Amino acid sequence: DTAVSQTPKYLVTQMGNDKSIKCEQNLGHDTMYWYKQDSKKFLKIMFSYNNKELIINETVPNRFSPKSPDKAHLNLHINSLELGDSAVYFCASSTQETQYFGPGTRLLVL
Amino acid sequence: SQQGEEDPQALSIQEGENATMNCSYKTSINNLQWYRQNSGRGLVHLILIRSNEREKHSGRLRVTLDTSKKSSSLLITASRAADTASYFCATDAGSARQLTFGSGTQLTVLP
Numbered sequence: 001d002t003a004v005s006q007t008p009k010y011l012v013t014q015m016g017n018d019k020s021i022k023c024e025q026n027l028g029h030d031t032m033y034w035y036k037q038d039s040k041k042f043l044k045i046m047f048s049y050n051n052k053e054l055i056i057n058e059t060v061p062n063r064f065s066p067k068s069p070d071k072a073h074l075n076l077h078i079n080s081l082e083l084g085d086s087a088v089y090f091c092a093s094s095t096q097e098t099q100y101f102g103p104g105t106r107l108l109v110l
Numbered sequence: 111s112q113q114g115e116e117d118p119q120a121l122s123i124q125e126g127e128n129a130t131m132n133c134s135y136k137t138s139i140n141n142l143q144w145y146r147q148n149s150g151r152g153l154v155h156l157i158l159i160r161s162n163e164r165e166k167h168s169g170r171l172r173v174t175l176d177t178s179k180k181s182s183s184l185l186i187t188a189s190r191a192a193d194t195a196s197y198f199c200a201t202d203a204g205s206a207r208q209l210t211f212g213s214g215t216q217l218t219v220l221p
């Protein structure tokens with residue numbers, strides 16, 4: 001009965017690889033987000049997706065692309081992974097003002 | 111850039127004491143929210159205060175908002191070891207339902 005779930009929980013991969021992180025919410029929310037949290041715990045929004053409208057943080061490299069097959073899912077695909085991509089990635093969803101976060105995916109790029 | 115800056119970065123207190131964390135932000139906001147993050151977990155929403163409100167309570171939490179100073183504070187009364195976590199303020203300043211998070215305060219409550 002998890003509200004916002006992410007898979008995988010841990011992801012260790014080599015530089016240059018392409019990987020995806022999946023996110024699903026069963027709350028019926030219409031807006032979903034991806035955040036990146038670095039080693040200093042700074043949390044930065046990467047994308048928000050609402051009714052097929054994608055809002056992209058301008059600082060996000062175009063190697064990152066969100067894909068939403070339906071309203072309950074917002075997956076994150078990352079091409080050509082770099083060392084600096086190592087972080088914890090959080091998915092979240094909201095219907096009004098507050099956001100509900102997933103447990104996070106810990107990505108380590110070697 | 112970070113909208114919110116939190117102070118202190120880290121706070122260590124004894125169980126039963128009160129903990130106060132402060133948040134400053136830069137632009138006009140619709141509301142300000144506080145979230146808690148336990149180690150290795152996602153963020154959990156605690157409380158929301160709107161720009162036309164000055165104070166709000168929820169259980170042992172008390173939040174104040176001073177829009178003239180662009181600052182907010184979170185008070186946790188009678189702290190417990192289980193309150194040990196990172197606490198983040200987040201501001202809602204636009205129409206895209208996007209939040210901008212502060213740098214967080216790491217609270218440690220010693221038993």
